[in-house]
Amino acid sequence: MLTPTIDDIEAENPGKYEVVKCNVDDCEDIAxxxxxxxxxxxxxxxxxxxxxxxxxxxxxxxxxxxxxNLVPITEAKDENIDEGDLPGARA
Numbered sequence: 174m175l176t177p178t179i180d181d182i183e184a185e186n187p188g189k190y191e192v193v194k195c196n197v198d199d200c201e202d203i204a205x206x207x208x209x210x211x212x213x214x215x216x217x218x219x220x221x222x223x224x225x226x227x228x229x230x231x232x233x234x235x236x237x238x239x240x241x242n243l244v245p246i247t248e249a250k251d252e253n254i255d256e257g258d259l260p261g262a263r264a
Contacts, residue, residue, distance in 0.1 A: 175213045178233050182240070190240055219243050 176194070183192045197204040197212060207216055207223065217225035217239055225239050 175215070175230060178236065179215075182233065182237060186240075189244070217243055 179192060179194070183190065195203050197209055203209075207214075209216075211228050213228075213230065215227045215231070215236065216223050217227075224243065227235070227239070
């Protein structure tokens with residue numbers, strides 16, 4: 174399960190990444206919108222666009238590496254997607 178890993182990454186990097194979690198059973202519209210067919214699926218979003226995706230269990234190092242690659246893309250808080258765009262999601 175990835176939840177503890179994601180929680181660790183978020184706790185170790187306060188304010189650096191915005192993490193939004195969604196149970197696809199509760200958010201079928203989000204699963205459809207982002208074409209999520211398998212779980213766990215992680216979407217890496219920058220400037221309102223999905224720029225990377227992982228499906229299945231991945232290592233903490235892999236997730237952090239992908240996030241680090243996004244930091245230069247975003248440079249500032251993403252203004253294109255917020256929790257209001259993802260009903261039922263939790264930050």
